[in-house]
Ligand code: SF4
């Protein structure tokens with residue numbers, strides 16, 4: 228799709244526009260350069276992620292509301308860069324599209340606000356949008372400053388790869404797309420046993436210590452592989468590994484100094500975009516600028 | 521305890537079981553054959569002793585009230601591994617979410633942060649409010665300073681609908 232522009236709506240969720248500015252900045256920087264124009268949704272609300280534990284119907288309504296807002300735009304689909312939001316929307320879509328009763332129930336609720344649910348919405352995440360639509364080859368050929376000599380460990384996260392029955396971004400047990408996208412930048416990726424381990428973010432609501440310890444153990448294991456950095460694509464995972472790295476280190480007894488990046492930040496660097504525009508200065512873990520990328 | 525007591529108890533459990541099943545839609549705890557594949561890969565097994573196969577069998581045996589008032593249902597990280605790997609489409613993850621909903625309905629003790637986040641959504645539509653962040657070299661930034669557009673919040677119509685659903 229090198230020459231045609233793709234217009235796509237984008238739903239940032241709650242976490243990205245509230246604190247994870249680097250993800251938003253870097254996505255806004257890199258996608259237009261790869262032929263993807265973003266349309267911001269107006270009047271959005273939470274995807275329902277944390278609400279699912281409280282009231283399932285309310286959480287489905289919240290997800291469906293975002294999809295209905297997206298259908299009102301001229302976008303050819305909806306980009307959802309947060310793993311949790313991406314799961315909530317896809318899970319809700321799967322149920323609405325296959326369960327008549329829920330379809331009716333949600334339709335009624337949405338109509339009270341003059342909104343309508345449409346079944347033909349396509350939902351994308353940054354990973355599959357780049358890998359499957361923009362294509363790895365295009366990413367590769369757009370790179371101006373290859374990240375040669377660097378080895379990164381990728382963290383696919385849980386919620387964009389499972390459960391496969393609702394249609395996910397990558398293989399649930401052997402995800403490779405993020406690896407391919409990192410390699411397209413000229414860097415190498417590390418194979419490691421803990422690749423599928425969960426960041427623990429959802430436990431921050433109830434068992435903070437355990438949550439931090441899950442994040443900490445993964446980084447601790449990873450340090451032994453001698454990777455130059457850690458790459459993720461979710462604001463929740465990123466917060467655990469980046470901003471909370473010090474607190475996580477305290478729970479696993481040891482020092483952690485792993486540089487954590489959003490994939491779109493690395494991509495931006497390789498495309499020759501100024502680091503400040505990619506929010507590199509906002510990363511809290513071991514100063515990424517030391518890379519002199 | 522008389523036999524009548526026991527029978528009324530059994531009945532109430534049946535009702536609760538039905539509530540769980542109604543929410544579950546396409547996952548089926550009653551199909552579980554205790555292979556323990558879920559538990560062997562559970563993220564919360566080691567640290568918090570969550571055993572999803574046990575949750576499943578307890579639900580099937582009708583021990584719903586015990587589960588609803590227990591902290592164990594709040595130890596799941598939503599990693600979805602059990603949902604993916606269960607050969608019987610029993611998905612302990614979904615069962616746990618249904619049990620949490622029931623805990624809220626029955627006014628059992630639930631982690632405070634969950635109620636806070638719901639209150640936040642009722643107030644602003646979002647689970648989190650935009651914050652000022654600090655860079656490594658101790659400079660402060662907000663959205664505007666970073667060149668990010670203003671957030672356009674949802675209006676009150678949405679809040680009324682959301683509130684109505686929560687109220688049942
Ligand atoms: S994996 Fe499924 S069938 Fe096996 S014990 Fe767990 S819930 Fe039961």
Ligand code: SF4
Pocket residue numbers: 558561562563564565570572595596597598599600601602603612613616
């Ligand atoms: S979703 Fe919850 S119960 Fe299932 S494997 Fe993950 S932590 Fe365990």
